[in-house]
Every structure is written in structure tokens, then in C-alpha cells.
Amino acid sequence: MPMIDADVVTLSRLQFALTALYHFLFVPLTLGLSWILAIMESVYVMTGRDVWKRMVQFWGILFGINFAMGVATGVTMEFQFGTNWAYYAHYVGDIFGAPLAIEGMMAFFLEATFVGLFFFGWEKLSRVQHMSCTWILALGTNLSALWILIANAWMQNPVGAEFNLATMRMEVTSLKEVFFNPVAQSKFVHTVSAGYVIGSMFVLSISAWYLLRGRNIDFAKRSMTVAASFGLASALSVVVLGDESGYTVSENQKMKLAAIEAMWETEPAPASFTLFGLPDMATRTTHAAIQIPWVMGIIGTRSFDTVLPGINDLVKRAEVRINDGVIAYSAMQTLRKNPDDAAAHAAFDAHKGDLGYALLLKKFIDDPAKATPQQITAAADSTIPNVPVIFWSFRIMVGLGIYFIGLFALSFWLASKRQLQKHRWYLRLAFYSLPLPWISTELGWIVAEYGRQPWAIEGxxxxxxxxxxxxxxxVLTSLIGFVVFYTTLAVVDVVLMLKYARSGPDGLGMWNDDEPRSSAPITAY
Incomplete structure (x- = not known):
């Protein structure tokens, strides 16, 4: 009988997915706003103009609300590794725990300390000292993301570690390889750039709302200028660095890349990019496919002659690795009874790289060494993620990324021409674009994490x-509790954000706005 309770696995995955997606509603805005605050305060220090100080203070209030919510939702994330994923924590805790510990000791405490100085140091610190605190706050915020993403990248590409037969766990062999994992490097810059886009869109959209209402005009135009400049650079970075992230996926997660493309069969190099299609898991085909020749092969391999394997070929490769992994598993069982068995040692050393593939059989049978050919085939088939979800999540994400470049480029051009206030259709477009970067980043995480299935640690x-x-x-009880608690926090966050955004710097006494204020709702425009 299978040793795995499918309901526990499904509910545990659902709980972690929901808490992670909730948490990531707050994190990227913190990343983006921290640098925008640093930029605005630098301009204040250089010019001495009070409007820039008021901008930092107002956007800082919204940053603080979001930061508190990010902390509240983030702390529980790490505890879940001990509550819902205990065997995961036992099996890879030595490696996975190191960057999380560094994040807590170095980055988070640095960030938290300077958050306090940012809010309470205006009258106690000089301009330069306070500006320095803001820059260090931004640095700490991004360092927190760095160490979390190093941990996550190891799950995608487990370098610098190997299985220890004596302890029956994965253990570190090189912290340098873990910390400088190429997947971590590309994932970090891509993820934080997406956060910068969210921060920029947040400032741009709320400022556009003020201009539509005829409020805080000078304040809003300056804020929009900063957001347009920073947002354009960030949106371009997301696309460029996303290409690098895709290249690392082609190196070590070929099944994920094939699923992103719904590429069932291996194509001659360079492979085509599927612009549109309807992937069908049952028949393993993609209906109504519209393809652009060569593009995927060039992006994925950066060459014209490197072949990208299709899903069906990758399943065959997985079946071979499962069979090799069974040899390693059988040898491991022998060595646990007789550690001096030389033949078992040789067999294990020759095939230990595929041990994880043998563990896929645990879903179908207690002892992988006794698996039937049908069970091995089923385990190999289980390495295919949900192709339609991955395929469309990726395309919507990319489409939104291109849209952001266009919107920020238009914003930058209007700001340079001093015409931000003249085109109401543009202001409405900027305002209604507010939720789109969050949708894009959440879809990005779905591609990254759902596309890795069935692996917690790749291979x-x-x-x-x-x-x-x-x-x-x-698990169901805790899942319901988390959904209620996190939804409450999300509602509180939205209510507070709306309250302070609607009040504006004028309503909070930060800005003497002599411009006429319209009471008409935004829909009137």
C-alpha cells in the first residue's frame, strides 16, 4: 500500500501556497517603495525643498503599513516547515536553514532597526543621517529578499550538498556553491525588479488619482516623475533578467521549461516559441498552436544548434533515472543492514545521484525496490506538472510585463514634456493599472513553484x-485558520491603505493644498 496520505499532501501544499501568495502581496511593495523613498529623500537632501520631505513622509506611512503586514504574514511561513513539512525540514534542514537563519539575524534585524529610525528619527537626526538610514533600510529590505531567494533557489537547483548515507539526510558540502547558486543570482534580480515595478505602479496610480481629483498637484506630479523613471528602468530589467532566469531553467529544470512551452515532442534546434495554444494533458498535444520559429531555442539555449527536449522525451529520461534510483535505493537498504558490503557501496556510489527519482515511487508503493514496470511508468508520468496552468500563467505574466514597459515609457515621456496632467485618459489608465503588477508577480511564483512539481527539492x-x-x-483546521487570519490582515491592509491614500498628504496635514478639490467620484471621469 502507498505510505503517503494524498489528502494530507494536497492540503499541506494548498496551505503553503495560500500563505505564500498572501505574503507576497506585501513583500514586493516593500521592496519597491523602500528604494523610491531613498531616491525621494536624496533629492530632498540635495535640494532642501520641503515638498520632497513631505513626499518621503507620506509614502513612508503607506510603506510602514505594508511593512507591518509583510512581517505578520512572513513569520508564520518559516514555522510551517516544522509544522506541516517536518520531514522536509529534517531531510534538508542543514542546507535550507542556513540562508533563512542569516536572513533573520542579519537582514531582518537590520531592516527592522532602521524602520524605527526612519519613522522616529526626523527630529533627532540630521538630513544626511536620516537619508543614510533610509538607504540602509532599503538595503536591509533587499538583503532579506536575497537570503530567502537563495534558499528557494537551492530548492530549484540543489548545488553544494549531497546525501549522507550515515545520517540519511542531505548535508552541505559547499556553502559557497549554495550562496552563489546561479539560479539564486538570476532569481534574486528578477524578483526584486518585479517588486520595484509594483512600488512604482503603486506611486504612479495613486498620484494619477490625485491629479484626476485636482488634489496635491505639485506633489503628485513629482511623485509620478520618480515612479515613471524608476518604473521604466525596473520594467526593462524584469524582461532582461527574466531572460536570464529562463536560461538557468533550461540548464537544470528542463521539464519546467517544456511545460512553459507546452512542448510535448522534441523539436529540431532552434525550437519554436508557442505564442498561443490550448495544451491538452490527456492527449499530450497542444491544439490551435501559433508558433514563432526559432525564438524559444535562441532564448532557452542562446544558440542555434542546442536541442530543447520535449515533455515525452523527458518522461522517458525520468523512467531511466527511476530505474537507476531503484538500484541506489536497494543498495542503501543493504548498507543499512551491512555497512561493510563493498558491492552495495559501489552500486550506491554509481547511482546515488538518482536516488531522489526512486523516491517518486513512494507515492505508489512502500518499497521502491519492489515497484512494478507499471508503477515506474506512473512515477515517470508524475514528473509532468500541470501544463495548461504553467503555459498560460507564463504568457499572461509576459504580456503584462510588456504592458508595464509601454505604460512606464509613456509616463516617462509625458513627465519629460510636463504633460502628466493634460491627458485624463492616461491618468485613468495609470490608476486602473494598479493591481496588474501583483497579478503578474503572483503568476510568476505559480510558474516557478507549481512548475517544479512533483519536487520539493528538484531531483x-x-x-x-x-x-x-x-x-x-x-491540516484542514490550520488551513481554515490561516485563510481567515490572512484574509483579515489583507482586509485591514486594504482599509488602512485606502484610508491614508484617500486622505492624501493634504488630509494628513503634510501639504497645504490651495488647489480646488473635486468631490466627484473617480467614475465621473
Whole structure:
């Protein structure tokens, strides 16, 4: 009988997915706003103009609300590794825990300390000292993201570690390789750039609302100018660095890349890019496909002659690795009984790189060494993620990314011509674009994490094996609790953000706005 409770696995995955997606509603805005605050305060220090100080203070209030919510939703994330994913924590905790510990000791405390100085140091610090605190706050915020993404990147590309037969766990062999993982480098710059886009869109959209209402005009135009400049650079970075991220995926997560393309069969190099299609998991075909020749092969391999394998070929490769992994698993069982068995040592050393593939069989049978050919085939088939979800999530994300470049480029051009206030259609467009960067980043995480399935650690530990020994009822209870709690926090965050955004710097006493204020709703425009 299978040793895995499918309900526990499904509920545990759902809980972690929901809490992660909730948490990431707040994190990227913190990343983006921190640098925008640093830029605005630098201009204040250089010019001495009070409007820039008021801009920093007002946007700082919204930053503080969002920061508090990010902390509240983020702390519980790490505890879930011990509550819902105990075997995962046991199996890879030595490696995965190191960057999380560094993030807590170095980055988070640095960030939290300078948050306090930012809010309470205006009258106690000089202009330069306070500006320095703001820049260090931005640095700490991004360092927090760095260490989290190093940990996540190791799940995607587990370098600098190997399985220890004596302890039956994965252990570090090189912290340097873990910290300088090429996937971590590309993932970090891509993710934080997406956060900068969110921060820029946040400032741009709210400022556009003020201009539509005829409020805080000088304040809003300056804010929009900063957001347009920073947002354009960030949106371009997301696309360029996303290309680098895609290239690293083609190196070590070929199945994810094939799923992104819904590429069932291996194509001659360079492979085509599927602009549109309807992937069908049942028949393993993509209906109504519209393809652009060569593009995917060039992006994915940066060459004209490197072949990108299709899903069906990758399943065949997985079946071979499962069979090799079974040899390693059988040898491991022998060595646990007789550590001096030389033949078992040789067999294990020859095939230990595929041990994780043998563990895929645990979903179908207690002892992988006794797996039937049908079970091995089923395990190989399980390496295919949900192709339609990955395919469309990626395309919507990319489409939104191109839209952001266009919107910020238009904003930058209007700001340079001093025409931000003259085109109401543009202001409405900027205002209604507010939620789009969040949609894009959440879809990006779906591609990254859902596209990695069935692996918790790519090629090392199947997700189904990482769960704790708890009942489905217990996980369901905690899942309901998290949904209620996190939804409450999200509602509180939105209410507070709306309250202070609607009040504006004039309503909060930060700005003497002599311009006429319209009471007409935004829909009147």
C-alpha cells in the first residue's frame, strides 16, 4: 500500500501556497517603495525643498503599513516547515536553514532597526543621517529578499550538498556553491525588479488619482516623475533578467521549461516559441498552436544548434533515472543492514545521484525496490506538472510585463514634456493599472513553484514525502485558520491603505493644498 496520505499532501501544499501568495502581496511593495523613498529623500537632501520631505513622509506611512503586514504574514511561513513539512525540514534542514537563519539575524534585524529610525528619527537626526538610514533600510529590505531567494533557489537547483548515507539526510558540502547558486543570482534580480515595478505602479496610480481629483498637484506630479523613471528602468530589467532566469531553467529544470512551452515532442534546434495554444494533458498535444520559429531555442539555449527536449522525451529520461534510483535505493537498504558490503557501496556510489527519482515511487508503493514496470511508468508520468496552468500563467505574466514597459515609457515621456496632467485618459489608465503588477508577480511564483512539481527539492525530494505525520483534519483546521487570519490582515491592509491614500498628504496635514478639490467620484471621469 502507498505510505503517503494524498489528502494530507494536497492540503499541506494548498496551505503553503495560500500563505505564500498572501505574503507576497506585501513583500514586493516593500521592496519597491523602500528604494523610491531613498531616491525621494536624496533629492530632498540635495535640494532642501520641503515638498520632497513631505513626499518621503507620506509614502513612508503607506510603506510602514505594508511593512507591518509583510512581517505578520512572513513569520508564520518559516514555522510551517516544522509544522506541516517536518520531514522536509529534517531531510534538508542543514542546507535550507542556513540562508533563512542569516536572513533573520542579519537582514531582518537590520531592516527592522532602521524602520524605527526612519519613522522616529526626523527630529533627532540630521538630513544626511536620516537619508543614510533610509538607504540602509532599503538595503536591509533587499538583503532579506536575497537570503530567502537563495534558499528557494537551492530548492530549484540543489548545488553544494549531497546525501549522507550515515545520517540519511542531505548535508552541505559547499556553502559557497549554495550562496552563489546561479539560479539564486538570476532569481534574486528578477524578483526584486518585479517588486520595484509594483512600488512604482503603486506611486504612479495613486498620484494619477490625485491629479484626476485636482488634489496635491505639485506633489503628485513629482511623485509620478520618480515612479515613471524608476518604473521604466525596473520594467526593462524584469524582461532582461527574466531572460536570464529562463536560461538557468533550461540548464537544470528542463521539464519546467517544456511545460512553459507546452512542448510535448522534441523539436529540431532552434525550437519554436508557442505564442498561443490550448495544451491538452490527456492527449499530450497542444491544439490551435501559433508558433514563432526559432525564438524559444535562441532564448532557452542562446544558440542555434542546442536541442530543447520535449515533455515525452523527458518522461522517458525520468523512467531511466527511476530505474537507476531503484538500484541506489536497494543498495542503501543493504548498507543499512551491512555497512561493510563493498558491492552495495559501489552500486550506491554509481547511482546515488538518482536516488531522489526512486523516491517518486513512494507515492505508489512502500518499497521502491519492489515497484512494478507499471508503477515506474506512473512515477515517470508524475514528473509532468500541470501544463495548461504553467503555459498560460507564463504568457499572461509576459504580456503584462510588456504592458508595464509601454505604460512606464509613456509616463516617462509625458513627465519629460510636463504633460502628466493634460491627458485624463492616461491618468485613468495609470490608476486602473494598479493591481496588474501583483497579478503578474503572483503568476510568476505559480510558474516557478507549481512548475517544479512533483519536487520539493528538484531531483532530490518529492513534495509528497516532505509532509509531517499529521492528519488531514488537522491540516484542514490550520488551513481554515490561516485563510481567515490572512484574509483579515489583507482586509485591514486594504482599509488602512485606502484610508491614508484617500486622505492624501493634504488630509494628513503634510501639504497645504490651495488647489480646488473635486468631490466627484473617480467614475465621473
Amino acid at each position: 532530490v525530494l518529492p513534495t509528497a514525502l516532505g509532509v509531517s505525520s499529521v492528519s488531514a483534519g488537522q
